[in-house]
Amino acid sequence: MAEHPHATLVRKGYEAFQRGDMDTLRSMMTGDCTHHVPGSHPLAGDYKGIDSILDGYYGRLHSETGGSFRVELRDVLVDGRGHAMSVHRFTADRQGKHIDESGGIVFRIVGDKMTDLDECVADMDKADDFWT
Template sequence: MAEHPHASIVREGYEAFQRGDMDALRGMMTGDCTHHVPGTHPLAGDYKGIDNIIDGYYSRLYSETGGSFRVELRNIFVDGRGHAMTVHHVTADRGSKHIDEMGGIVFRIVGDKITDLDECVADLDTAADFWT
């Protein structure tokens, strides 16, 4: 059975992110896409617009962790109505801190483009401690 198109774009997005292929990610998102990052730490908040997502958030994930940020996609679930939900495993090092946590993202997809990403983490306090 073929993978649902929404699952395919999300999978391709995770693969591009892991390769550091920001141009590929730009091609998968709408220009006014928003990525919502939970918590109270310095990286938390709403990144509106593709440039803010790529340059303001994703590049900081790499720079703040010296390139050690890794995300392993575990599952993708789709509803066939423009939503996909992922479960992933994140590891990274930042100074003397290490994070090894589960999380996920709820994607909204219109046509073949991602329009919104709502990130979720297993433990808000762990995330805040790591990024602060």
């Protein structure tokens, strides 16, 4: 059985992120796409618009960790009504700290583009401590 197109889109996005392929990611999001980052640390908040997401958030993930931020996609779940949910593991090193944690993203998809990304983490305190 073929994979649902929304799961394929999410997998393609994770692969592009891992390669640092911002052009592919840009083509997968609507212009007003928003990425919501949980927590009370300096990277937490809402990144609205492609440039804000790619440069403001993803760029900071790279720069804050000296390029060590990595994410491993574990699974993608879909509802067939415009939502997909990823489950992943992420690791990074920053200022003498290391994080190895579970997380995920709830994607809202319209047509073949991501419109909204709600990020979740398994341990909010651990994430806040790492990024602070």
